[in-house]
Amino acid sequence: NAGVTQTPKFQVLKTGQSMTLQCAQDMNHNSMYWYRQDPGMGLRLIYYSASEGTTDKGEVPNGYNVSRLNKREFSLRLESAAPSQTSVYFCASSGFSVSNQPQHFGDGTRLSIL
Amino acid sequence: QKEVEQNSGPLSVPEGAIASLNCTYSDRGSQSFFWYRQYSGKSPELIMSIYSNGDKEDGRFTAQLNKASQYVSLLIRDSQPSDSATYLCAVNEKLTFGTGTRLTIIP
Numbered sequence: 001n002a003g004v005t006q007t008p009k010f011q012v013l014k015t016g017q018s019m020t021l022q023c024a025q026d027m028n029h030n031s032m033y034w035y036r037q038d039p040g041m042g043l044r045l046i047y048y049s050a051s052e053g054t055t056d057k058g059e060v061p062n063g064y065n066v067s068r069l070n071k072r073e074f075s076l077r078l079e080s081a082a083p084s085q086t087s088v089y090f091c092a093s094s095g096f097s098v099s100n101q102p103q104h105f106g107d108g109t110r111l112s113i114l
Numbered sequence: 115q116k117e118v119e120q121n122s123g124p125l126s127v128p129e130g131a132i133a134s135l136n137c138t139y140s141d142r143g144s145q146s147f148f149w150y151r152q153y154s155g156k157s158p159e160l161i162m163s164i165y166s167n168g169d170k171e172d173g174r175f176t177a178q179l180n181k182a183s184q185y186v187s188l189l190i191r192d193s194q195p196s197d198s199a200t201y202l203c204a205v206n207e208k209l210t211f212g213t214g215t216r217l218t219i220i221p
Contacts, residue, residue, distance in 0.1 A: 033209065040122070042213035043158070043202065058209065090157055100146040100165070100206060105157040 002026055006091050006106035013081045013113050021076040021109050023091030031094045032074035033058075033103060034066060036087040043090065049074055081113045117141060118205050120212035129221050133190040137203030137212055140184070146206035147179055147186045151199045152214065158202055162188060193219045 007022045025032065033048040035058075045058030049068040063085060065077045074093075078085060089109045094101040119138050127133040135149075146165055150158035162177040164170045164186065170177045176189040190197055198219045203212040 035211075040213065043211040045209045048209060102148050102160045102163050102206075103204075105159070108157050 004091055004093055004104055004106035006089075006109050008109060009107065010110045011112070013078075013111065015081060015083060015113060017081050018077065018079050019081065020078075021089055021091075021111075022073070023075065023106060024073045025091075025093040025104070026072065027093060027095075027104065028071070029093035029095055029104075030071070031101070032068065033092040033094075034064075034074070034076045035090045035092065036060065036085075037090060037108075038087050046076065046089075083113045085111065086113045087111060116212075117210045118203055118212040120201075120203050120215050122213055123216040124218055125215055126218045126220055127193050129193060129195060129219055131193055133193045133197065133217055133219070135188040135190075135201050135203075135215050135217065136185060137187065138185045139203075139205045141205065142181075142184060144181075144205045147177070148204040148206060149175075149177060149186075149188045150202040150204060150211075152202060153199045161201075190217075195219045195221055 004025045030051045034046040035043040037043050044060050046064050047066040049055045052071045055066050067075045091106045092103040094103045117140050149162040151161050152158045164177040164179045167181050174191045178187045200214040200216045202214045
């Protein structure tokens with residue numbers, strides 16, 4: 001039982017390149033989330049998907065797009081990477097409600113933009 | 115004012131003592147509260163959830179919630195070196211995390 005799986009674990013990009021971070025969960029959870037974590041800033045929500053077919057902006061959505069491909073998978077895309085997007089990205093999922101279920105996190109993707 | 119505030123620490127506690135971590139939140143209507151532990155270089159892991167006023171105990175951990183005063187706390191009894199980590203407070207209605215408190219247990 002893998003829980004929440006993120007790929008890749010590490011990535012280095014040049015400014016202006018694009019890439020997609022992949023996330024999949026095998027817990028049959030309805031809700032999925034993308035966060036970024038920067039030193040001293042805590043976890044900040046980028047986008048979330050309360051259920052299959054829906055996505056909503058979080059606190060810091062600019063420069064990102066998401067796709068909820070099916071119930072299991074939620075991807076995050078950087079169309080034109082910028083150095084300010086250097087961060088650790090975490091995907092998470094939770095059970096049946098956005099508001100009252102704890103979140104389970106993947107291991108993270110460490111992304112550097114040069 | 116930040117929606118969820120924590121003292122960033124570092125907080126140093128002798129082994130075997132009680133570690134007390136605090137968190138305040140701004141939205142009086144919040145209903146769900148969680149404490150996560152994050153070791154350096156790792157992802158957050160859930161250690162406690164609390165939804166009602168009062169105390170909730172799980173092993174060496176006790177979460178305390180006071181909605182009138184808008185604070186939630188985490189007590190760790192008989193602190194162990196393995197408890198050294200950053201502890202994140204989360205308020206789920208807003209999907210908002212505090213910046214975390216770094217706890218160091220001194221052997």
